[in-house]
Amino acid sequence: MRKMRLFTIADFKEEEEWLEEMHRSGWKLIGMTPPCFFYFARCRPEEVVYQLDFRNRRDGYGSAYLQMFRDCGWEYVDSCMSFHYFRKPAALMEEEEEIFSDNVSRADLLGRIWKWRMMPVFFVFFGCLLPQIWQGVLGNVSRDMIFYLSCGILFLYLWIIFHVGMKFFRMKRLLRQDLH
Numbered sequence: 001m002r003k004m005r006l007f008t009i010a011d012f013k014e015e016e017e018w019l020e021e022m023h024r025s026g027w028k029l030i031g032m033t034p035p036c037f038f039y040f041a042r043c044r045p046e047e048v049v050y051q052l053d054f055r056n057r058r059d060g061y062g063s064a065y066l067q068m069f070r071d072c073g074w075e076y077v078d079s080c081m082s083f084h085y086f087r088k089p090a091a092l093m094e095e096e097e098e099i100f101s102d103n104v105s106r107a108d109l110l111g112r113i114w115k116w117r118m119m120p121v122f123f124v125f126f127g128c129l130l131p132q133i134w135q136g137v138l139g140n141v142s143r144d145m146i147f148y149l150s151c152g153i154l155f156l157y158l159w160i161i162f163h164v165g166m167k168f169f170r171m172k173r174l175l176r177q178d179l180h
Contacts, residue, residue, distance in 0.1 A: 001027060001039070001040045001041075001042075002037055002038070002039055002040075003022075003037075003038045003040065004036050004037055004038075005018065005036055005038060006035065006036040007036070008160065008163060008164055008167075009054075009113050009117045009118070009164060010113075010163065010164040010167035010168055010171075011167070012052045012054075012083070012113075015052065016049075016050045016051060016052060019038075019050040019085075019087075020047075020048060020049060020050050022038075022040060023043070023045070023046065023047075023048040023050070023087070024045055024046070024047060024048075025045060026042060026043055026044065026045040027040035027041070027042065027043065028040060028041055028043040028048070028087075029050070029077050029078070029085060029087070030077070030078070031077075031078045032078055032080040032085070033080070034080055034081050035081075046089060046090075047089070047090035047091070048087050048088065048089055048090060049087065049088050049089075049090050049093055050077075050085065050086070050087045051074070051085075051086050051087075051088075052083050052084065052085055052086075053083070053084045053086065053109070054082055054083055054084075054109055054112050054113045055082060055084060055112070056082045056112065069086055073088055073092050074086040074087070074088050075087050075088065107172065107175050110168060110171055110172060110175075113168075114168060118161075118164060118165075118168075121157065121160060121161065122161075124157070125154075125157050125161070130154075132146075132150045133147070133150050133151060133154055
C-alpha cells in the first residue's frame with residue numbers, strides 16, 4: 001500500500017508516531033520515496049517503536065553505522081533524504097530506550113538537521129529569491145508570470161522557515177529546560 005503524507009524536517013517526532021500507529025493497524029513501513037510517499041506491507045498488528053536518525057553522508061554512515069543499531073536490536077527499514085528509519089518491537093525495549101538517549105545527542109541531531117537542511121533554504125532564499133523579487137519591485141520589469149511565481153515561492157519559503165524554525169526553537173528550549 002502506498003500512502004502520501006507530508007512531514008517537514010521538524011516533524012520527525014510526529015512522523016515516528018504516525019508510523020507506529022500504522023504498524024498498530026497492521027501496516028509496516030517498507031520504504032519511502034521523496035518527498036512524501038510511504039510504502040507499507042500487511043503485517044500482524046503489534047506495538048513497534050519507530051525512530052529516525054538524520055545522518056548526512058559527510059557525517060558518515062555505512063555498514064558500521066547500521067551494525068551499531070542492529071547490535072542494539074533495531075531493525076533498519078530504509079533511508080530517505082538522509083533520514084534513516086529504524087524500528088524495534090516495543091516488547092524488546094528496555095525502559096525509555098531511544099536512539100538519542102540524552103539531551104546532548106538530541107541537540108546534536110537538531111544541529112545536524114538545521115545545518116544540512118535549513119542552511120540551503122536560507123542560501124536559496126537570500127541568494128536567489130530575494131534579489132529576483134527585489135529586481136521586479138524596483139526595476140521597470142513588467143510584473144509577468146516569473147515575478148508572481150517568485151512571490152509565491154517567497155511565501156512558501158517564509159512559511160517553511162517560520163514553521164520549521166518555531167518547532168526547532170521549541171525543541172531546543174525543552175532540551176535546555178531538561179538540562180537544568
